[in-house]
Each structure stands twice: as C-alpha cells, then as structure tokens.
Amino acid sequence: MNSPLPSVRPLPRRAPASAALAVLACLAAPGVRAQAAEVPSLAEPLASQVRQLFLERVVGPASPRAEVVLGRLDPRLRLAACQKVEAYIPTGTRVWGASRAGLRCVDGPTPWNVYLPVTVHVYGPGLVAAGPLPAGHVLAQADLRQAEINLSEHRSPAVTDASAVVGRTLTAALAAGQGLREAGLKSRQWFGPGETVQVRAVGGGFAIEGTGEAMMAGMEGQPVRVKTENGKIVSGMPVGDRLVEITL
Incomplete structure (x- = not known):
C-alpha cells in the first residue's frame, strides 16, 4: 500500500543540497551505506523508538510475538535540517501488517512531517494444512495440524479450533503448511x-x-x-x- 504524500514544507529552490544531507545525517546511523536507489536507514535510537511504539500496541503479557520491519523514506523528499525527530503512530493507523509511522521535526528552523512505511508481523498459533488440499475439499481432522503462523499476513481471522471446521468445505486450495483462514471456508x-x-x-x-x-x-x-x-x-x-x- 503506497503511503500518502508527506506533509512537508519544501525548501526554496536556492537552498543548497547540503540541507537534505543534513536531515539524513539526523535520521541515518553513522557509517550506514545506502544501497542503490535507497535512502539510508534511520539512526538506531529513532528506529528503536518506532519499533517500540508498535510493539506496545500489539504485544502484551498473553499476546503472540511480533516483529516490526522498517521501510525506507521516500528518496524524493527534501527536508530542512532538524535537531530532534519524534516518531508517532498516526490516528486510525492499522498496527498489524502493512502500516506506517509518522516522523516529525520538533526542534528545527522549519517544521516538517513525513511518513515511514512499516510492516508488523504478528506470530501466533493457528491451523495449517498438513498437506496440499484442493478447493472444494471437505476438511477432516487429519488434514490439519497446529503451527505458529503469521497472523497479520491476512485480514481474515486465523482458524485455531479444528473441531469447529471439520466438515467445512475449502473455497480455495491450500498448500502444505499454509494457514487456514475463516475467509477460505464455505459457509455451512x-x-x-x-x-x-x-x-x-x-x-x-x-x-x-x-x-x-x-x-x-x-x-x-x-x-x-x-x-x-x-x-x-x-x-x-x-x-x-x-x-x-x-x-x-
């Protein structure tokens, strides 16, 4: 999902290119080398702040484990130098799967606000196919086994109780090890x-x-x-x- 255009006040055209480098120096970790056509990664303190924001929203004492993967800033951005960047989760943002974090300058001559793509993988128990299963197959107990799956890779809830789905019909084929979702079952x-x-x-x-x-x-x-x-x-x-x- 493409992030919306950032709310950024561009520098005047006469501003030197060093201004953009200054903000990257603030955001990028020392010694990080950007790959071709990529913007440098966030400095680790800021990256940790972003990860922690999402982990606090999805992980609790009885919650499954989660992994937060940070994307890259839009390489077309030209931002004013900033002494302090604050991370936040925009209101209404989905915190599982494809998401985004807000980054705003709170200490600099020109305020700005940009969005960083974030992917949150949440892992937990679920039923998976014990072997390849074709569409139209009527599920039996032997067709399913318990495993840890990526709960966030699909919006449809994962199925965890085999007794509740035995006798149900698959609407789409499942590969061996693929998680079973409510959306993949025909209503009885x-x-x-x-x-x-x-x-x-x-x-x-x-x-x-x-x-x-x-x-x-x-x-x-x-x-x-x-x-x-x-x-x-x-x-x-x-x-x-x-x-x-x-x-x-």
Missing part, C-alpha cells in the same frame, strides 16, 4: 427455507425451546427468520443442524 447451510427447526432462546440462566418454520436458508454466521408455532416471527442465528439460537 444448516437447513433450507420451509424446514422445521428447533428454536432455543437463551438468557439469564435459563433456556426455552420450541419449534418453528424457517423462512429462509440457515447459513452459518448469518441471522435467519423463523415463524414460531404461534405465528410470531423471530430472528436468531443458525448454530447447528436445524437449530436456531436466540439470545435474550
């Missing part, structure tokens, strides 16, 4: 329209059960309307074979 249809279903109302330490007629197909994860025996229309969630649950 628990019943069809017009079928008689069991209705269970749960709440406050009690449960009431009855029967009704499904007014639409009962798809996993999607609310469904049911006509009860007394003619009342209620809405609930399909949770099993011909079973609808209503939370009171």
Whole structure:
C-alpha cells in the first residue's frame, strides 16, 4: 500500500543540497551505506523508538510475538535540517501488517512531517494444512495440524479450533503448511427455507425451546427468520443442524 504524500514544507529552490544531507545525517546511523536507489536507514535510537511504539500496541503479557520491519523514506523528499525527530503512530493507523509511522521535526528552523512505511508481523498459533488440499475439499481432522503462523499476513481471522471446521468445505486450495483462514471456508447451510427447526432462546440462566418454520436458508454466521408455532416471527442465528439460537 503506497503511503500518502508527506506533509512537508519544501525548501526554496536556492537552498543548497547540503540541507537534505543534513536531515539524513539526523535520521541515518553513522557509517550506514545506502544501497542503490535507497535512502539510508534511520539512526538506531529513532528506529528503536518506532519499533517500540508498535510493539506496545500489539504485544502484551498473553499476546503472540511480533516483529516490526522498517521501510525506507521516500528518496524524493527534501527536508530542512532538524535537531530532534519524534516518531508517532498516526490516528486510525492499522498496527498489524502493512502500516506506517509518522516522523516529525520538533526542534528545527522549519517544521516538517513525513511518513515511514512499516510492516508488523504478528506470530501466533493457528491451523495449517498438513498437506496440499484442493478447493472444494471437505476438511477432516487429519488434514490439519497446529503451527505458529503469521497472523497479520491476512485480514481474515486465523482458524485455531479444528473441531469447529471439520466438515467445512475449502473455497480455495491450500498448500502444505499454509494457514487456514475463516475467509477460505464455505459457509455451512444448516437447513433450507420451509424446514422445521428447533428454536432455543437463551438468557439469564435459563433456556426455552420450541419449534418453528424457517423462512429462509440457515447459513452459518448469518441471522435467519423463523415463524414460531404461534405465528410470531423471530430472528436468531443458525448454530447447528436445524437449530436456531436466540439470545435474550
């Protein structure tokens, strides 16, 4: 994802090229050699500050491990010299996967603000394919195994409970060792329209059960309307074979 153009006040055209070098001296670690067409890396104190900002947002006592990979500043930038650069996470920024950090000059003759690409890898337990699995395959227990996966490489949640997905159908092929995601599973249809279903109302330490007629197909994860025996229309969630649950 391309970062938006930085909010930078450019130097006058007559400003010497040494001004740009001055800010890179502030941002770049001593002795760092830039590769071809690359801007030098951040000085380690500032790089550490950026990493820590993201780690504090994604890692806690019970959280999975994370790795913060810093990108490069836009080589087209021309910034005024700055004695102190402050790192921050812009409001509304996603802190998993592809992200960005803000860098702003807080001690210099000309204030400026730029954005640095950041990638945050978050690792944790998840189910992966024990072997190659084709699209349309109906999952069995032997098809899956537990492993540490990159939770942040896909927006769809990782699947961690094998018992909850056995019998589900894959919508796309999985390579051996590839993580299983909710988006890669076909929603189950628990019943069809017009079928008689069991209705269970749960709440406050009690449960009431009855029967009704499904007014639409009962798809996993999607609310469904049911006509009860007394003619009342209620809405609930399909949770099993011909079973609808209503939370009171």
